[in-house]
Amino acid sequence: MTDFETTLAAGKHKSPGNGQVVVGVDGSPSSLAAVAVAAREARLRGCALRIVHAFLWPVLRVPLEASPLGPPDGGLRNEALRLLRDAVMHAAKAEPDVEATSALVTGEPLTVLEKESRTARLMVVGSRGLGGFVGLLLGSTAVHLAAHGHCPVLVVRGTPVADGPVLLAVDGSPAGAGAVEFAFAEASLRGAELLACHVWNERLYVGPGDPPNAVYDPDRLRDAEERLLAEALAGCADRYPDVRVTRKLLTGRTRPVLIETSRQAQLTVVGARGRGGFAGLLLGSVSQALLHHAESPVAVVRVEKPSPELGG
Template sequence: MTEFETTLVAKTDDKRRKGQVVVGVDGSPSSLAAVAVAAREARMRGCALRIVHAFLWPMLRVPLEASPLGPPDGGLRNEALRLLREAVAHAAKAEPDVETTSTLITGEPLTVLEKESEFARLVVVGSRGMGGFIGLLLGSTAVHLSAHGKCPVLVVRGAPVADGPVLLAVDGSPAGAAAVEFAFAEASLRGAELLACHVWNERLYVGPADPPNAVYDPDRLRDAEERLLAEALAGCAERYPDVRVTRKLLTGRARPVLIETSRQAQLTVVGARGRGGFTGLLLGSVSQALLHHAESPVAIVRAEKPSPELGG
């Protein structure tokens, strides 16, 4: 069932919007791919899909209607409505049983989608939009939402392995607990294995700059890292007994190791910030690296709104 609605003012029916999967569209191939992924996420959660297009042109005070000298279906407003109709049709083709609504909201995309995230279970966006420069790996909307969104943000990118695991990057930080919960919920919804990886770098523990009397016990340090990984997963493993979990302790630099591991995943999940993040930094270096270079879709989960029921 689909419903098509348009408005030049953001909807205020917050009760109706709460708990939906929201996807932002701009007419780019990347955003259409995001629509199909969002429809699947909505179907798995048993909730509605809300397709949103941020209509910037009214704010710039330019003509919106069709020109008297042009075709009657021309003009910026009609183009925006056509874009939404195309997205609704794409969602219906991907998941015909998902209830879908669409809305046209005046505003710039960053503000519109951040506001939408206050009421959503999940916001889905493409990795690049219409305004992306050639060679730019990630659009500003995806980066902004990952840092400021009020719910988990799924950025559609890479080539996911359909039967691959859900990859979870574990750092053991309190801020990462919401990402752990989200990853378990996603693995359960998808009927997938959860591959929980913790990356540590042995070389960080000893080197020319270390004190001459430094004691280095690699086995002891490895045991400590293994305990960190096990403790980070313990609570969720009990709450999601249906999820098969594989724990991996990997050595090296976190960013390249996780990017390479993402090649085998259907989804990569990471917290917005981890251990060592600077105070006030909303998006950590590992999260940013995965957003730009992961080989599978990436879900960024911030700690401000953990909710097992909503999968985040």
């Protein structure tokens, strides 16, 4: 399936057998930005970087090699190989000590990258590729991978604050537990503060349809939300004593509040689907909103259901 592999000079940070950071590239400025981010993530994890380009043209059965009438280095295959070489050089410039390999893999991008995610520690993609429509906020590859990937997916977008915190969106759901673990680990790797935010509404009922005798106790509700936030973080806080954690309750509508808070972060972390999501939905409304509108890169962490043969 792999048509081409090349290796940059071995880096001292390679750690065989523990998975790689994988980044998908298509030659767009967005994907080159993703390469630099992925190289940094590989350095932080002490692992290798794998740069992948999905080569669709063989599937469409079009000529791949240089035309006899054209330059010898022409043709779709050579163009793809140049794209990969440029990406490897970009990674080397960003993180010289990280070993990077590149692969030209025959197939459609969504399928290729989803398969790559099965053995990756982290998948990194740009927010938009060459095929994006003008005005589109997020490419289909990023959305699909966030919803279907088998490992955490980091979508490079926005303008990260270099010394800002890692922002964690907490909802207390079982599906969000993986995001909590990932955010603590990422904050530890980066030497950053963890800003754990939980957004709630002060009223149980909002709007003209409120029951006329609705009774609620704001103080009691706030106490319950504070407990939810503390309990969601408790286990990881013990496992990552080096991470300074700031817990914050925010009030308002979840999506706009988190989008605004992401302005101060170097990374925003969210679960793929939390409380209130429809059964079977792979990507919740909050994670989708952050993918499209967050002001910093977004990591989406999806919890996979155990397979039946493993007793799940």
